[in-house]
Amino acid sequence: MRALTWHGKHDVRVDTVDDPEILNPRDAIIKITSTAICGSDLHLYDGYIPTMKSGDILGHEFMGEVVEVGAKSTLKKGQRVVVPFTISCGSCYHCGKHQYSACDNGLPADNQDIAQTLYGQPMAGLFGYSHMTGGYAGGQAEYVRVPFSDVGPIVVPDGVEDDKVLFLSDILPTGWMAAENAEIEPGDTVAVWGCGPVGLFAVQSAFLMGAARVIAIDHFPRRLELARRFGAETINFEETATYEALLEMTGGIGPDACIDAVGLEAHGFFVDNVVDQIKASLFLGTDRTHSIRQAILACRKGGRVSMPAVYGGFVDKFPLGAFMEKGLTLKTGQTHVQHYLPGLLNAIMEGKIDTTFLISHTLPLENAPDGYRMFHDKQNEVTKVVLKPGLERVELDI
Template identity: 50%
Template sequence: MKAITWQGINRLGVERVDDPSILNAGDAIVRVTATVTCGSDLHLIGGYVPGMRAGDVLGHEFAGEIVEVGPGVTRRRVGERVVVTSFLGCGRCWYCRTEQYSLCDNSNPHPGLGEGLWGASTGGCFGYSQITGGYAGSHAEYVRVPFADVGAFPIPDELSDEAAVFASDAVPTGWMGADQGGVQPGDVVAVWGAGGVGQMAARASLLLGAARVIVIDRLPERLQQVREVIGAETIDYGTTEVLAELRERTGGRGPDVSIEAVGMEAHSFRPDYLYDQVKVQLRLQTDRPTAVREAVLATRKGGTVFVLGVFGGVVDKFPLGAVMNKALTIRSGQVMGQRYIPMLLDRMAAGEIPTEHLVTHRLSLDDGPRGYELFKTKGEGCVRAVFRP
């Protein structure tokens, strides 16, 4: 079959790879009908996440049709149209039973890599390096889905594959940030990043009752989507000083909840951005935490910061003093999709969570390298590129 593969730092290829097959009783084979670029893929492509091997198939956000199931699959059937969560959960370990699926003890066959970096391994994830299990990703014609009864969900008839594909990752990730960030009715919420995840975090915050949601970015097409489709306020960090603007809009107090939806390659016009760039190039730190620093400093005393963006290693100049002295709560995590996706699909089908506007480019697998170049550079106003195998 055809697939988009990682060939080295900043090099992608489109090549023929082996078709997937049933390996375990709980597996399903899904024919991919829509798979989408994600900002966290850029960390892989740029070489910021360890454990990538030449020929690894990329992609972790996808929808498709089940074409084969293993003998242990009881809840899913051949012919079903499904969306599949990006992080795998076995459904049986302590973490899965407490709905912390991305921390699953049994879905990552390479736990030693995560234990060496972080003290413990995460669950497995499609197309996200050997550190999360080395699973083949979704930018292909077919994909093997382990634990299919736990991680694959039927798509309501009201939703197209193109709309439903974001229920795989962007929608539940954004919802998790708002939910576990503790957004309450009447809160003021600030979201750093107006990509797919940031927009979904903003929409989730509004649906959870936030009185005001303010999204921070610099790209006009994304900020326009936030205002016109999501219904939130915006700040262009290229034209104003974010901390001062947030204080002004919140009567000097700051947001109740701040959600960072940018990750390890944050951009800024502030001096600490140049500092981070130099440190990363010299391999003295791995990630650029500009948006996290800003969120910590902006959040009101006693407030909460939720880190949704992907980080892989170590950072410098983290304002721990602000966290302690302002009595902030810091939370984060990879998406626990199984916990949220059924509810979110119902909300999407009811029209409460719009997603199709995120698709700005529709491409074939053959156009994979071009799609990621547009996505990385934000060329042609690219917000998300969807590949249709």
């Protein structure tokens, strides 16, 4: 089959690789009909996430048709399914609490030591996202093996086009959980750092949960315009001092809740961010954490901070004093996708949530390297790239 493979920083290629096979009775093989490039895939593209190996198949946002099932799979051939990016067993202590991204059995035994060393305990497995998260082949391919297929995938009703439901695989439930973790109360003012896909879904979700005002912060004009379509007020951090603007907009109090949807590759010419970039370039640090620092400093006393953004390692200059003195709470974590799928699918079917607005480009799988380069280099124009296996490669002027 054809699949997108990682070979190093800014080096991804579509190669011919072996087809996946059933390895466990709970497995299923999915023929991919749509797969997307996620913002967190760019962390792999930029070489920020460790334990990648040359030839690894990328991709954790995908859906398709069931073509083969193991003896204990509950799926049936011919069903269309969306697959969560988290690989979870459904029966361990954490899955029993619907904490699917904390699954004890999602990682193969050979991969658990890596996460145990770095994070203290292993987490769930993830598709296409390094050997620290299981070394599983991802879904930017023609076919993919889905472990625990009796737990993860959700069956899509007939007649519903892929574009409406594809983002159930990751970014929609991630944006929803981000807003839920912010514990939004009716009338709240919520600030969202980052108007990428997760940030934009967090904006939508915050309004659906009762926020009176949502203030979206970014520097890409098109992304800010998308946030305004949902009723958000906006701050362009290249034109306006964010902290001062948030205080002015909230009468000196600060937002009730702050959501960091930026993560470890924060942009902006700020002193702390420049220092972080220098440290990363000298291998003295990993993450650029300007946005979470700013969220903590801007949030009102007694407020809530939600962090759906991806961070990879140890950080310094964390404003722990402000966090404690202001009495803030912080909730974070990889998304418990399986927990949110039924409710969010119903919300899409009822027209309460729109997902298709986000797609700016649809390309053949064969153009996946072009899609990565576009998404990386042109983030104002490129908000989401969806890849379709089976289509012939096209020449792009990029």
